[in-house]
Amino acid sequence: MRRLAWRVAELTAIREETPTARTLVLRVPGWPGHLAGQHVDVRLTAEDGYSTQRSYSLAGPSDGEHVELTVQRVPGGEVSPYLTEVMEVGDQVELRGPVGGWFVWEPAAKTPVLLVAGGAGVVPLMAMIRARRTAGSRAPFRLVYSLRDPGQAYYADELRHPDPGLDVTRVYTRTAPDGFARRPGRLTAADLAGSGRPPEYEPDCYVCGPTGFVEKAAELLVSLGHEPGRIRTERFGPTGG
Amino acid sequence: MAIISRGFRGRAREGGGKLPPGQYLTDDFPVLSAGPTPRVDTDRWEFTVETESGQAHRWSWAELLALPYETPTVDIHCVTKWSKLGTTWRGVSLDVLLEDVESAADYALVHSYGGYTTNLPLEDLLDGKAWIAYRYEGEEITPAHGGPARLLVPHLYFWKSAKWVRGIRLLDEDWPGFWETAGYHDYGDPWREQRYQDD
Amino acid sequence: MTAPAQDGYQDGNALAGPLGELFAVDLTVAECRCAGCGLAGPVASLRLYGPAPGLVARCPGCEEVVLRLVRGPGSAWLDLRGAVTLRIPLGSEDAF
Numbered sequence: 001m002r003r004l005a006w007r008v009a010e011l012t013a014i015r016e017e018t019p020t021a022r023t024l025v026l027r028v029p030g031w032p033g034h035l036a037g038q039h040v041d042v043r044l045t046a047e048d049g050y051s052t053q054r055s056y057s058l059a060g061p062s063d064g065e066h067v068e069l070t071v072q073r074v075p076g077g078e079v080s081p082y083l084t085e086v087m088e089v090g091d092q093v094e095l096r097g098p099v100g101g102w103f104v105w106e107p108a109a110k111t112p113v114l115l116v117a118g119g120a121g122v123v124p125l126m127a128m129i130r131a132r133r134t135a136g137s138r139a140p141f142r143l144v145y146s147l148r149d150p151g152q153a154y155y156a157d158e159l160r161h162p163d164p165g166l167d168v169t170r171v172y173t174r175t176a177p178d179g180f181a182r183r184p185g186r187l188t189a190a191d192l193a194g195s196g197r198p199p200e201y202e203p204d205c206y207v208c209g210p211t212g213f214v215e216k217a218a219e220l221l222v223s224l225g226h227e228p229g230r231i232r233t234e235r236f237g238p239t240g241g
Numbered sequence: 242m243a244i245i246s247r248g249f250r251g252r253a254r255e256g257g258g259k260l261p262p263g264q265y266l267t268d269d270f271p272v273l274s275a276g277p278t279p280r281v282d283t284d285r286w287e288f289t290v291e292t293e294s295g296q297a298h299r300w301s302w303a304e305l306l307a308l309p310y311e312t313p314t315v316d317i318h319c320v321t322k323w324s325k326l327g328t329t330w331r332g333v334s335l336d337v338l339l340e341d342v343e344s345a346a347d348y349a350l351v352h353s354y355g356g357y358t359t360n361l362p363l364e365d366l367l368d369g370k371a372w373i374a375y376r377y378e379g380e381e382i383t384p385a386h387g388g389p390a391r392l393l394v395p396h397l398y399f400w401k402s403a404k405w406v407r408g409i410r411l412l413d414e415d416w417p418g419f420w421e422t423a424g425y426h427d428y429g430d431p432w433r434e435q436r437y438q439d440d
Numbered sequence: 441m442t443a444p445a446q447d448g449y450q451d452g453n454a455l456a457g458p459l460g461e462l463f464a465v466d467l468t469v470a471e472c473r474c475a476g477c478g479l480a481g482p483v484a485s486l487r488l489y490g491p492a493p494g495l496v497a498r499c500p501g502c503e504e505v506v507l508r509l510v511r512g513p514g515s516a517w518l519d520l521r522g523a524v525t526l527r528i529p530l531g532s533e534d535a536f
Contacts, residue, residue, distance in 0.1 A: 099456035102484030424510035424517030
Protein backbone atom coordinates (compact mmCIF):
# COMPACT_ATOMS: atom_id res chain seq x y z
CA MET A 1 0.00 0.00 0.00
CA ARG A 2 1.26 3.45 -0.87
CA ARG A 3 0.37 6.84 0.45
CA LEU A 4 -2.55 8.50 -1.26
CA ALA A 5 -2.12 10.57 -4.38
CA TRP A 6 -4.57 12.49 -6.53
CA ARG A 7 -5.57 10.92 -9.86
CA VAL A 8 -7.40 12.45 -12.79
CA ALA A 9 -10.93 11.11 -13.28
CA GLU A 10 -13.06 11.63 -16.37
CA LEU A 11 -16.85 11.45 -16.37
CA THR A 12 -17.98 8.74 -18.81
CA ALA A 13 -21.68 8.32 -17.97
CA ILE A 14 -24.47 9.79 -15.86
CA ARG A 15 -27.51 8.02 -14.39
CA GLU A 16 -30.26 10.11 -12.83
CA GLU A 17 -31.41 8.51 -9.57
CA THR A 18 -33.91 11.12 -8.34
CA PRO A 19 -34.60 14.73 -9.40
CA THR A 20 -31.80 15.82 -7.04
CA ALA A 21 -29.33 12.93 -7.14
CA ARG A 22 -27.29 11.36 -9.89
CA THR A 23 -24.80 8.57 -10.27
CA LEU A 24 -21.53 9.52 -11.92
CA VAL A 25 -19.47 6.88 -13.68
CA LEU A 26 -15.83 7.96 -13.74
CA ARG A 27 -12.86 6.47 -15.52
CA VAL A 28 -9.74 6.63 -13.37
CA PRO A 29 -6.60 5.37 -15.13
CA GLY A 30 -4.50 3.33 -12.72
CA TRP A 31 -7.33 2.74 -10.24
CA PRO A 32 -6.05 0.11 -7.77
CA GLY A 33 -9.47 -1.42 -6.97
CA HIS A 34 -11.45 -1.12 -3.76
CA LEU A 35 -13.75 -2.84 -1.28
CA ALA A 36 -17.47 -2.12 -0.96
CA GLY A 37 -18.03 0.58 1.66
CA GLN A 38 -14.86 2.54 0.95
CA HIS A 39 -14.93 6.16 -0.10
CA VAL A 40 -12.96 8.65 -2.16
CA ASP A 41 -12.06 12.31 -1.90
CA VAL A 42 -13.03 14.45 -4.89
CA ARG A 43 -11.15 17.70 -5.55
CA LEU A 44 -12.39 20.51 -7.78
CA THR A 45 -10.17 23.35 -8.96
CA ALA A 46 -11.45 26.54 -10.59
CA GLU A 47 -9.62 28.42 -13.33
CA ASP A 48 -8.27 30.97 -10.84
CA GLY A 49 -6.72 28.20 -8.77
CA TYR A 50 -9.40 28.06 -6.06
CA SER A 51 -9.76 24.50 -4.91
CA THR A 52 -11.99 22.52 -2.58
CA GLN A 53 -12.65 18.86 -1.80
CA ARG A 54 -15.34 16.52 -0.48
CA SER A 55 -15.60 12.88 0.46
CA TYR A 56 -18.05 10.49 -1.30
CA SER A 57 -18.85 6.82 -0.84
CA LEU A 58 -18.28 4.52 -3.79
CA ALA A 59 -21.61 3.17 -5.03
CA GLY A 60 -20.43 0.00 -6.71
CA PRO A 61 -17.74 -2.64 -6.41
CA SER A 62 -14.45 -2.41 -8.16
CA ASP A 63 -14.78 -2.57 -11.96
CA GLY A 64 -11.42 -2.09 -13.62
CA GLU A 65 -10.74 1.60 -14.17
CA HIS A 66 -14.36 2.60 -13.57
CA VAL A 67 -15.82 3.80 -10.29
CA GLU A 68 -19.31 5.05 -9.48
CA LEU A 69 -20.40 7.75 -7.06
CA THR A 70 -23.97 8.77 -6.27
CA VAL A 71 -24.18 12.43 -5.32
CA GLN A 72 -27.13 14.17 -3.68
CA ARG A 73 -27.43 17.87 -4.46
CA VAL A 74 -27.18 19.89 -1.24
CA PRO A 75 -28.95 23.26 -1.64
CA GLY A 76 -26.44 26.06 -1.18
CA GLY A 77 -23.58 23.58 -1.39
CA GLU A 78 -20.42 24.26 -3.29
CA VAL A 79 -19.36 20.92 -4.74
CA SER A 80 -22.55 18.87 -5.07
CA PRO A 81 -24.35 21.42 -7.32
CA TYR A 82 -21.37 21.24 -9.68
CA LEU A 83 -21.32 17.43 -9.71
CA THR A 84 -25.10 17.09 -10.13
CA GLU A 85 -25.90 19.98 -12.47
CA VAL A 86 -22.86 21.38 -14.26
CA MET A 87 -20.53 18.48 -14.88
CA GLU A 88 -20.89 16.77 -18.29
CA VAL A 89 -19.50 13.61 -19.83
CA GLY A 90 -15.86 14.28 -20.73
CA ASP A 91 -15.27 16.73 -17.84
CA GLN A 92 -12.51 16.00 -15.36
CA VAL A 93 -12.11 16.11 -11.60
CA GLU A 94 -9.37 14.87 -9.32
CA LEU A 95 -9.97 11.88 -7.13
CA ARG A 96 -7.96 10.04 -4.51
CA GLY A 97 -8.63 6.78 -2.79
CA PRO A 98 -9.93 4.34 -2.02
CA VAL A 99 -9.86 5.08 1.70
CA GLY A 100 -11.40 3.56 4.79
CA GLY A 101 -10.84 -0.02 5.85
CA TRP A 102 -13.39 -0.18 8.67
CA PHE A 103 -16.81 0.32 7.11
CA VAL A 104 -16.26 -2.35 4.46
CA TRP A 105 -17.70 -5.71 3.44
CA GLU A 106 -15.29 -8.44 2.37
CA PRO A 107 -16.73 -10.65 -0.40
CA ALA A 108 -15.29 -13.76 1.27
CA ALA A 109 -17.36 -13.18 4.43
CA LYS A 110 -20.15 -15.70 5.01
CA THR A 111 -21.71 -13.99 8.04
CA PRO A 112 -25.29 -12.71 7.63
CA VAL A 113 -25.44 -8.98 7.06
CA LEU A 114 -27.98 -6.38 8.14
CA LEU A 115 -27.75 -3.09 6.26
CA VAL A 116 -29.58 -0.05 7.63
CA ALA A 117 -29.74 3.01 5.37
CA GLY A 118 -31.07 6.48 6.05
CA GLY A 119 -31.65 8.45 2.84
CA ALA A 120 -28.45 8.92 0.86
CA GLY A 121 -26.76 6.57 3.34
CA VAL A 122 -27.82 3.75 1.04
CA VAL A 123 -24.86 4.45 -1.28
CA PRO A 124 -22.05 2.44 0.41
CA LEU A 125 -24.58 -0.24 1.38
CA MET A 126 -25.59 -0.59 -2.26
CA ALA A 127 -21.91 -1.09 -3.05
CA MET A 128 -21.98 -4.05 -0.63
CA ILE A 129 -25.13 -5.47 -2.25
CA ARG A 130 -23.55 -5.17 -5.69
CA ALA A 131 -20.26 -6.64 -4.48
CA ARG A 132 -22.20 -9.62 -3.09
CA ARG A 133 -23.76 -10.16 -6.52
CA THR A 134 -20.46 -9.76 -8.38
CA ALA A 135 -18.75 -12.22 -6.06
CA GLY A 136 -21.61 -14.75 -6.24
CA SER A 137 -21.73 -14.66 -2.45
CA ARG A 138 -24.49 -16.53 -0.63
CA ALA A 139 -24.16 -14.58 2.61
CA PRO A 140 -27.73 -13.69 3.68
CA PHE A 141 -28.29 -9.94 3.31
CA ARG A 142 -31.09 -7.74 4.54
CA LEU A 143 -31.47 -4.05 3.71
CA VAL A 144 -33.68 -1.74 5.77
CA TYR A 145 -33.96 1.45 3.75
CA SER A 146 -35.49 4.49 5.45
CA LEU A 147 -36.46 7.33 3.14
CA ARG A 148 -38.79 10.30 3.15
CA ASP A 149 -41.02 9.28 0.25
CA PRO A 150 -40.91 6.97 -2.78
CA GLY A 151 -39.53 9.76 -4.98
CA GLN A 152 -36.31 9.79 -2.95
CA ALA A 153 -35.44 6.16 -3.71
CA TYR A 154 -32.01 5.53 -5.20
CA TYR A 155 -31.44 2.42 -7.36
CA ALA A 156 -35.21 1.90 -7.49
CA ASP A 157 -35.27 -0.58 -10.41
CA GLU A 158 -32.41 -2.62 -9.09
CA LEU A 159 -33.89 -2.94 -5.61
CA ARG A 160 -37.39 -3.74 -6.93
CA HIS A 161 -36.16 -7.20 -7.91
CA PRO A 162 -33.64 -8.09 -5.21
CA ASP A 163 -31.01 -10.77 -5.72
CA PRO A 164 -31.72 -14.21 -4.18
CA GLY A 165 -30.88 -14.09 -0.50
CA LEU A 166 -31.33 -10.31 -0.27
CA ASP A 167 -34.36 -9.07 1.60
CA VAL A 168 -35.35 -5.41 1.22
CA THR A 169 -37.55 -3.56 3.72
CA ARG A 170 -38.55 0.01 2.96
CA VAL A 171 -39.47 2.48 5.67
CA TYR A 172 -41.11 5.73 4.53
CA THR A 173 -40.91 8.51 7.07
CA ARG A 174 -43.18 11.10 5.39
CA THR A 175 -45.23 9.63 2.53
CA ALA A 176 -45.70 5.97 1.62
CA PRO A 177 -46.95 4.68 -1.74
CA ASP A 178 -50.66 3.81 -2.03
CA GLY A 179 -51.51 0.51 -0.40
CA PHE A 180 -48.22 0.30 1.52
CA ALA A 181 -48.91 -1.59 4.75
CA ARG A 182 -46.67 0.38 7.08
CA ARG A 183 -47.80 3.86 8.16
CA PRO A 184 -45.27 6.62 7.41
CA GLY A 185 -43.06 7.34 10.41
CA ARG A 186 -39.57 7.15 11.78
CA LEU A 187 -37.60 3.94 11.98
CA THR A 188 -38.65 1.68 14.88
CA ALA A 189 -37.31 -1.44 16.55
CA ALA A 190 -40.09 -3.39 14.82
CA ASP A 191 -38.77 -2.32 11.40
CA LEU A 192 -35.34 -3.62 12.29
CA ALA A 193 -36.60 -6.82 13.92
CA GLY A 194 -39.27 -7.27 11.25
CA SER A 195 -38.93 -10.32 9.07
CA GLY A 196 -35.23 -10.02 9.52
CA ARG A 197 -32.69 -12.08 11.22
CA PRO A 198 -32.88 -12.07 15.00
CA PRO A 199 -29.77 -11.00 16.91
CA GLU A 200 -28.99 -14.67 17.68
CA TYR A 201 -27.96 -15.02 14.06
CA GLU A 202 -25.32 -12.44 14.91
CA PRO A 203 -25.39 -10.49 11.67
CA ASP A 204 -22.76 -7.91 10.95
CA CYS A 205 -24.66 -4.61 11.00
CA TYR A 206 -23.76 -1.66 8.78
CA VAL A 207 -25.59 1.60 9.46
CA CYS A 208 -25.17 4.67 7.26
CA GLY A 209 -27.05 7.95 7.16
CA PRO A 210 -27.27 11.39 8.73
CA THR A 211 -25.87 11.64 12.27
CA GLY A 212 -29.25 11.64 14.04
CA PHE A 213 -30.49 8.65 12.05
CA VAL A 214 -27.36 6.60 12.71
CA GLU A 215 -27.51 7.39 16.41
CA LYS A 216 -31.12 6.24 16.63
CA ALA A 217 -30.67 3.14 14.46
CA ALA A 218 -27.59 2.00 16.40
CA GLU A 219 -29.47 2.51 19.66
CA LEU A 220 -32.39 0.41 18.38
CA LEU A 221 -30.07 -2.36 17.25
CA VAL A 222 -28.42 -2.51 20.66
CA SER A 223 -31.85 -2.53 22.35
CA LEU A 224 -32.79 -5.51 20.16
CA GLY A 225 -29.79 -7.40 21.48
CA HIS A 226 -27.27 -6.85 18.72
CA GLU A 227 -23.71 -6.91 19.99
CA PRO A 228 -22.34 -3.30 19.83
CA GLY A 229 -19.06 -4.67 18.50
CA ARG A 230 -20.87 -5.98 15.41
CA ILE A 231 -22.45 -2.63 14.54
CA ARG A 232 -20.41 -0.47 12.18
CA THR A 233 -21.57 3.04 11.48
CA GLU A 234 -20.90 5.79 9.00
CA ARG A 235 -22.41 9.19 9.72
CA PHE A 236 -22.70 12.04 7.30
CA GLY A 237 -21.07 15.08 8.79
CA PRO A 238 -22.74 18.40 9.43
CA THR A 239 -20.99 19.92 6.44
CA GLY A 240 -23.12 20.00 3.33
CA GLY A 241 -21.40 19.49 0.03
CA MET B 242 -0.30 21.18 -10.61
CA ALA B 243 -4.00 20.51 -10.12
CA ILE B 244 -6.18 19.95 -13.16
CA ILE B 245 -9.00 22.43 -13.69
CA SER B 246 -12.60 21.23 -13.64
CA ARG B 247 -14.41 22.95 -16.50
CA GLY B 248 -17.23 25.17 -15.30
CA PHE B 249 -16.36 24.96 -11.60
CA ARG B 250 -16.31 28.36 -9.92
CA GLY B 251 -16.79 27.68 -6.25
CA ARG B 252 -18.02 30.39 -3.97
CA ALA B 253 -17.96 34.05 -4.95
CA ARG B 254 -14.61 35.55 -4.02
CA GLU B 255 -15.04 39.31 -4.35
CA GLY B 256 -16.22 41.99 -1.90
CA GLY B 257 -14.12 45.07 -2.60
CA GLY B 258 -11.59 46.49 -0.16
CA LYS B 259 -13.38 45.11 2.87
CA LEU B 260 -12.23 41.55 2.26
CA PRO B 261 -8.81 40.45 3.49
CA PRO B 262 -6.76 38.41 1.00
CA GLY B 263 -8.06 34.92 0.25
CA GLN B 264 -11.47 35.47 1.85
CA TYR B 265 -14.94 35.13 0.30
CA LEU B 266 -18.16 36.83 1.39
CA THR B 267 -20.97 34.97 3.06
CA ASP B 268 -24.39 36.08 4.21
CA ASP B 269 -25.07 33.12 6.44
CA PHE B 270 -23.18 32.38 9.63
CA PRO B 271 -21.37 29.05 9.36
CA VAL B 272 -20.96 27.00 12.54
CA LEU B 273 -17.61 25.28 12.99
CA SER B 274 -17.18 22.97 15.92
CA ALA B 275 -14.32 21.08 17.47
CA GLY B 276 -16.53 19.28 19.94
CA PRO B 277 -19.99 19.04 21.45
CA THR B 278 -21.78 22.35 22.08
CA PRO B 279 -21.71 23.20 25.80
CA ARG B 280 -25.06 24.29 27.26
CA VAL B 281 -24.22 26.82 29.95
CA ASP B 282 -26.94 27.95 32.32
CA THR B 283 -26.62 31.69 33.05
CA ASP B 284 -27.47 30.93 36.72
CA ARG B 285 -24.18 29.10 36.99
CA TRP B 286 -22.21 31.11 34.42
CA GLU B 287 -19.24 33.09 35.60
CA PHE B 288 -16.37 34.92 33.99
CA THR B 289 -12.99 35.12 35.68
CA VAL B 290 -9.80 37.05 35.08
CA GLU B 291 -6.80 35.54 36.77
CA THR B 292 -3.58 37.55 36.89
CA GLU B 293 0.01 36.30 36.69
CA SER B 294 0.22 36.60 40.48
CA GLY B 295 -2.80 34.32 40.92
CA GLN B 296 -5.27 37.03 41.87
CA ALA B 297 -8.78 36.26 40.55
CA HIS B 298 -11.59 38.61 39.59
CA ARG B 299 -15.06 37.16 39.03
CA TRP B 300 -18.32 38.31 37.46
CA SER B 301 -21.66 36.54 37.59
CA TRP B 302 -24.08 36.79 34.66
CA ALA B 303 -26.08 39.52 36.46
CA GLU B 304 -22.89 41.42 37.23
CA LEU B 305 -21.80 41.27 33.60
CA LEU B 306 -25.15 42.59 32.37
CA ALA B 307 -24.99 45.43 34.90
CA LEU B 308 -21.76 46.77 33.41
CA PRO B 309 -21.80 49.49 30.73
CA TYR B 310 -22.06 47.92 27.29
CA GLU B 311 -21.22 48.85 23.72
CA THR B 312 -22.84 47.78 20.42
CA PRO B 313 -19.95 47.40 17.97
CA THR B 314 -20.68 46.76 14.27
CA VAL B 315 -17.72 44.83 12.88
CA ASP B 316 -16.54 42.61 10.02
CA ILE B 317 -15.56 39.08 10.99
CA HIS B 318 -13.10 36.85 9.14
CA CYS B 319 -12.86 33.09 9.63
CA VAL B 320 -9.60 31.30 8.83
CA THR B 321 -11.66 28.83 6.77
CA LYS B 322 -11.99 31.76 4.33
CA TRP B 323 -15.49 33.12 4.91
CA SER B 324 -16.00 36.72 5.92
CA LYS B 325 -19.17 38.36 7.11
CA LEU B 326 -19.46 42.14 6.97
CA GLY B 327 -21.32 44.51 9.27
CA THR B 328 -22.26 42.21 12.15
CA THR B 329 -23.66 43.97 15.22
CA TRP B 330 -23.06 42.73 18.74
CA ARG B 331 -23.69 43.91 22.26
CA GLY B 332 -21.10 43.31 24.90
CA VAL B 333 -18.82 44.65 27.59
CA SER B 334 -15.47 46.03 26.49
CA LEU B 335 -12.44 44.27 27.97
CA ASP B 336 -11.25 47.78 28.90
CA VAL B 337 -14.10 47.86 31.43
CA LEU B 338 -13.46 44.37 32.76
CA LEU B 339 -9.71 44.85 33.08
CA GLU B 340 -9.89 48.37 34.48
CA ASP B 341 -9.31 47.40 38.12
CA VAL B 342 -7.08 44.41 37.40
CA GLU B 343 -3.47 44.87 38.49
CA SER B 344 -1.19 43.16 36.01
CA ALA B 345 2.08 43.58 34.16
CA ALA B 346 1.44 40.56 31.95
CA ASP B 347 2.03 40.66 28.20
CA TYR B 348 -0.10 37.69 27.16
CA ALA B 349 -3.60 36.35 27.63
CA LEU B 350 -4.87 32.79 27.43
CA VAL B 351 -8.64 32.73 26.93
CA HIS B 352 -10.47 29.61 28.09
CA SER B 353 -14.00 28.39 27.50
CA TYR B 354 -16.69 26.08 28.81
CA GLY B 355 -16.05 22.81 26.97
CA GLY B 356 -12.26 23.14 27.24
CA TYR B 357 -11.37 25.33 24.25
CA THR B 358 -8.46 27.77 24.61
CA THR B 359 -6.89 30.52 22.49
CA ASN B 360 -4.03 32.93 23.11
CA LEU B 361 -3.27 36.51 22.16
CA PRO B 362 -1.16 39.44 23.32
CA LEU B 363 -2.90 41.28 26.14
CA GLU B 364 -2.71 44.56 24.21
CA ASP B 365 -5.00 43.06 21.54
CA LEU B 366 -7.74 42.86 24.15
CA LEU B 367 -7.42 46.54 25.11
CA ASP B 368 -8.19 49.98 23.64
CA GLY B 369 -11.64 49.15 22.31
CA LYS B 370 -10.54 46.13 20.30
CA ALA B 371 -12.31 43.34 22.21
CA TRP B 372 -15.57 42.59 24.01
CA ILE B 373 -17.31 39.90 26.01
CA ALA B 374 -20.36 39.78 23.72
CA TYR B 375 -23.75 38.46 24.82
CA ARG B 376 -26.10 39.61 22.06
CA TYR B 377 -25.87 39.25 18.29
CA GLU B 378 -28.11 41.23 15.93
CA GLY B 379 -30.45 42.10 18.79
CA GLU B 380 -30.88 38.52 20.01
CA GLU B 381 -29.26 36.36 22.64
CA ILE B 382 -26.29 34.50 21.20
CA THR B 383 -27.35 30.91 20.54
CA PRO B 384 -25.26 28.08 22.01
CA ALA B 385 -24.09 27.11 18.50
CA HIS B 386 -22.55 30.54 18.07
CA GLY B 387 -20.98 30.64 21.52
CA GLY B 388 -23.77 31.77 23.82
CA PRO B 389 -24.43 32.76 26.46
CA ALA B 390 -21.28 34.85 25.96
CA ARG B 391 -18.31 34.76 23.62
CA LEU B 392 -15.16 36.78 23.19
CA LEU B 393 -15.28 39.15 20.21
CA VAL B 394 -11.87 40.19 18.79
CA PRO B 395 -12.79 41.05 15.20
CA HIS B 396 -9.37 42.29 14.07
CA LEU B 397 -7.99 38.74 14.34
CA TYR B 398 -9.22 35.54 12.64
CA PHE B 399 -12.44 34.45 14.28
CA TRP B 400 -10.99 31.37 16.05
CA LYS B 401 -9.54 33.91 18.50
CA SER B 402 -13.10 35.05 19.35
CA ALA B 403 -13.60 32.13 21.71
CA LYS B 404 -17.15 30.78 22.01
CA TRP B 405 -18.59 29.94 25.47
CA VAL B 406 -15.94 32.12 27.08
CA ARG B 407 -15.31 31.38 30.73
CA GLY B 408 -12.24 33.34 31.64
CA ILE B 409 -8.87 34.83 30.82
CA ARG B 410 -5.51 34.05 32.37
CA LEU B 411 -2.96 36.85 32.18
CA LEU B 412 0.52 35.44 31.65
CA ASP B 413 4.11 36.64 31.44
CA GLU B 414 4.78 34.20 28.63
CA ASP B 415 2.87 33.31 25.51
CA TRP B 416 0.99 30.03 25.93
CA PRO B 417 -0.44 28.69 22.65
CA GLY B 418 -4.10 27.64 22.67
CA PHE B 419 -6.12 24.82 21.05
CA TRP B 420 -5.60 25.63 17.37
CA GLU B 421 -2.32 27.47 17.91
CA THR B 422 -0.74 24.20 19.13
CA ALA B 423 -2.05 22.38 16.04
CA GLY B 424 -0.54 24.35 13.22
CA TYR B 425 -2.50 27.59 13.22
CA HIS B 426 -0.75 30.94 13.46
CA ASP B 427 0.06 32.30 16.89
CA TYR B 428 -1.33 35.77 16.13
CA GLY B 429 -3.76 35.36 13.20
CA ASP B 430 -4.00 38.73 11.44
CA PRO B 431 -6.39 38.28 8.48
CA TRP B 432 -4.94 41.26 6.58
CA ARG B 433 -1.48 39.66 6.63
CA GLU B 434 -3.10 36.26 5.94
CA GLN B 435 -1.53 34.67 9.01
CA ARG B 436 -3.42 31.37 8.80
CA TYR B 437 -0.79 28.75 9.59
CA GLN B 438 2.48 28.75 11.50
CA ASP B 439 5.21 30.41 9.42
CA ASP B 440 2.67 32.33 7.28
CA MET C 441 -29.27 32.39 11.80
CA THR C 442 -29.74 28.79 10.96
CA ALA C 443 -27.30 26.32 12.38
CA PRO C 444 -26.85 22.96 10.71
CA ALA C 445 -26.70 19.96 13.04
CA GLN C 446 -25.01 21.71 15.93
CA ASP C 447 -23.60 18.68 17.61
CA GLY C 448 -23.05 16.96 14.31
CA TYR C 449 -20.05 14.71 14.13
CA GLN C 450 -18.90 12.02 11.78
CA ASP C 451 -17.36 8.66 12.50
CA GLY C 452 -13.61 8.32 12.58
CA ASN C 453 -14.00 6.49 9.25
CA ALA C 454 -13.79 9.90 7.65
CA LEU C 455 -10.17 10.20 8.86
CA ALA C 456 -9.16 7.54 6.34
CA GLY C 457 -8.44 10.03 3.54
CA PRO C 458 -6.62 12.68 5.57
CA LEU C 459 -4.54 10.05 7.42
CA GLY C 460 -4.00 8.09 4.21
CA GLU C 461 -2.18 11.11 2.90
CA LEU C 462 0.36 10.72 5.72
CA PHE C 463 0.67 7.00 6.42
CA ALA C 464 1.08 3.89 4.32
CA VAL C 465 -1.23 1.81 6.55
CA ASP C 466 -4.92 2.48 7.16
CA LEU C 467 -4.93 3.89 10.68
CA THR C 468 -8.74 3.92 10.92
CA VAL C 469 -8.69 0.17 11.61
CA ALA C 470 -6.07 0.61 14.34
CA GLU C 471 -7.24 0.25 17.92
CA CYS C 472 -6.48 3.33 19.99
CA ARG C 473 -6.65 3.74 23.73
CA CYS C 474 -7.96 7.03 25.10
CA ALA C 475 -5.57 8.86 27.41
CA GLY C 476 -8.55 10.36 29.22
CA CYS C 477 -10.60 7.31 30.23
CA GLY C 478 -8.71 4.29 28.92
CA LEU C 479 -11.44 3.20 26.51
CA ALA C 480 -10.04 1.25 23.57
CA GLY C 481 -11.64 0.95 20.15
CA PRO C 482 -10.95 1.44 16.45
CA VAL C 483 -9.99 4.92 15.28
CA ALA C 484 -13.00 4.51 12.93
CA SER C 485 -15.33 4.67 15.93
CA LEU C 486 -14.07 7.99 17.33
CA ARG C 487 -16.37 11.01 17.07
CA LEU C 488 -14.97 13.27 14.43
CA TYR C 489 -15.58 17.01 14.41
CA GLY C 490 -14.55 19.34 11.63
CA PRO C 491 -13.16 19.23 8.97
CA ALA C 492 -12.50 22.95 9.49
CA PRO C 493 -10.48 24.57 10.97
CA GLY C 494 -9.12 21.10 11.65
CA LEU C 495 -10.19 17.53 12.32
CA VAL C 496 -10.78 16.78 16.00
CA ALA C 497 -11.44 13.17 16.98
CA ARG C 498 -12.95 12.65 20.41
CA CYS C 499 -13.43 9.56 22.55
CA PRO C 500 -16.99 8.18 22.32
CA GLY C 501 -16.74 7.36 26.04
CA CYS C 502 -15.54 10.58 27.63
CA GLU C 503 -15.52 13.16 24.79
CA GLU C 504 -11.87 14.05 25.42
CA VAL C 505 -9.75 14.90 22.39
CA VAL C 506 -7.88 11.82 21.15
CA LEU C 507 -6.44 13.07 17.86
CA ARG C 508 -6.19 16.37 15.99
CA LEU C 509 -5.16 16.88 12.39
CA VAL C 510 -4.68 20.21 10.64
CA ARG C 511 -3.80 20.29 6.96
CA GLY C 512 -2.04 23.43 5.79
CA PRO C 513 -0.88 24.13 2.26
CA GLY C 514 2.60 22.69 2.79
CA SER C 515 2.38 20.79 6.06
CA ALA C 516 0.08 18.67 8.14
CA TRP C 517 0.03 18.85 11.93
CA LEU C 518 -0.94 15.68 13.77
CA ASP C 519 -1.52 15.67 17.52
CA LEU C 520 -1.92 12.26 19.16
CA ARG C 521 -1.56 13.35 22.79
CA GLY C 522 -4.99 11.98 23.62
CA ALA C 523 -4.07 8.46 22.52
CA VAL C 524 -1.97 6.28 24.82
CA THR C 525 -1.33 3.72 22.10
CA LEU C 526 -2.32 2.78 18.60
CA ARG C 527 -2.45 -0.95 17.91
CA ILE C 528 -1.99 -1.39 14.19
CA PRO C 529 -3.02 -4.69 12.60
CA LEU C 530 -0.27 -5.95 10.29
CA GLY C 531 -1.43 -9.46 9.39
CA SER C 532 0.62 -12.53 10.18
CA GLU C 533 4.34 -12.45 9.62
CA ASP C 534 6.49 -15.56 9.35
CA ALA C 535 9.43 -13.82 10.95
CA PHE C 536 7.65 -13.93 14.30
